[in-house]
Amino acid sequence: MPTGDAFQDHYPSELSHCYGCGAANELGHRIKSRWDGDETVAYYDPRPEHTAIPGFVYGGLLASLIDCHGTGSAAAAAYREAGRELGSEPPFRYVTGSLHVDYLKPTPMGVTLEIRGRIAEVKGRKVVIEESVYADGVEVATGRVVAVQMPDSMVPAG
Numbered sequence: 001m002p003t004g005d006a007f008q009d010h011y012p013s014e015l016s017h018c019y020g021c022g023a024a025n026e027l028g029h030r031i032k033s034r035w036d037g038d039e040t041v042a043y044y045d046p047r048p049e050h051t052a053i054p055g056f057v058y059g060g061l062l063a064s065l066i067d068c069h070g071t072g073s074a075a076a077a078a079y080r081e082a083g084r085e086l087g088s089e090p091p092f093r094y095v096t097g098s099l100h101v102d103y104l105k106p107t108p109m110g111v112t113l114e115i116r117g118r119i120a121e122v123k124g125r126k127v128v129i130e131e132s133v134y135a136d137g138v139e140v141a142t143g144r145v146v147a148v149q150m151p152d153s154m155v156p157a158g
């Protein structure tokens with residue numbers, strides 16, 4: 001089972017507006033990623049507006065979940081690599097440098113999706129995460145996120 005706080009709960013408030021993972025975005029997905037051993041995991045229940053055709057999830061939702069779980073996992077991996085606690089200063093915050101998604105099977109509505117990530121590489125300001133999305137235990141999509149540490153130019157002025 002996953003352990004510890006959600007990575008996204010440690011994002012600074014001024015950097016918590018993301019549609020996929022930001023706590024400050026009331027309309028967003030608000031995913032919560034955690035460590036599960038050497039993997040990261042998040043769960044998400046698709047809403048009716050995530051329908052592609054009746055009974056099936058819109059593929060863009062899967063891409064969004066892979067994207068935001070990946071950047072959250074990248075931040076957690078950077079903290080772990082540096083031997084620091086989540087949320088310690090200065091904050092590690094990552095953005096997407098590259099996102100690749102492969103859709104393997106149609107994804108049914110009405111089931112909780114499980115997103116699992118494996119840290120493939122931590123190198124400088126870059127973290128690579130390989131991910132899988134499961135619906136009822138069936139792998140429905142895979143993805144690879146190259147996350148890069150957020151440049152200072154993106155941090156809002158205090």
